Amino acid sequence: MGYARPWATIILTSALSACGGSADTGSGGAGTAPPTISTLNVALDSSSPTTEVSEGSKATYSFSATYTGTPSGAVVPDIQIDGGRFLLANAPTASGANGYQVKLTNADFLPGGSTTNAVTFRLCTDASCTTVYPGSTKTFSVNLNVKLKDWATFQRDAAHTAYVxxxxxxxxxxxxxxxxxxxxxxAPSAVAACQGSVFANFQQGGTTSSHSFTRAFASASGVQQWSYDLGQVGFNVSAPSCATAA
Known part of the structure; x- marks a missing residue:
């Protein structure tokens, strides 16, 4: 009786080993290896360009991408653009057996000034980009400068649209x-604004003997920059206008 328990233990362990019970904690068979995703090395013909666009206008920027390596499945280009100032002008187009052409354009109604916008190109195995090919992700910057027109006269310009x-x-x-x-x-008139300065005409008093002045103010601080005596101009003084030197 003293040997019964050790012998039973040996028999049970051998039985489990023969059935594979202790080695398989899953579905009862060998685990399925994850699919192998090949490496695709991407090269872009772009650095960090600067694009300038006038208010209300459109500009385009194009670049090409090529890859080396053998895809392990479908290849779908994916482009991500930060900042909201650029967008895809159209879907990327294939160029040769292993390349793509990409065209960007600026969005509409952009505020003025200069910005730096990150653009990321990558290759995916499907349209939702759930899996990205290793080596395919490349990021660069596009610098965009949006130039606004001056508010050069009453209602902004000669067309009197007051539209920006x-x-x-x-x-x-x-x-x-x-x-x-x-x-x-x-009594101040309507204003004009050019290159960081705001201009207005001021009529002192209200009689034919009163003087009028044109005054310039720094738009960032409100400090008066200069004043010019227009002399006697009657009861009504109109708004000034300004122009930026070419």
């Missing part, structure tokens, strides 16, 4: 510097 092809977020607006009108009865 820009869309701003109202939540980002902040109070601007304020210049207090002198207490001697100066």
């Amino acid at each position: 092809a820009v869309k701003y977020n109202a939540a980002n607006f902040r109070p601007t510097p304020v210049w207090s009108v002198p207490s001697e009865g100066s």
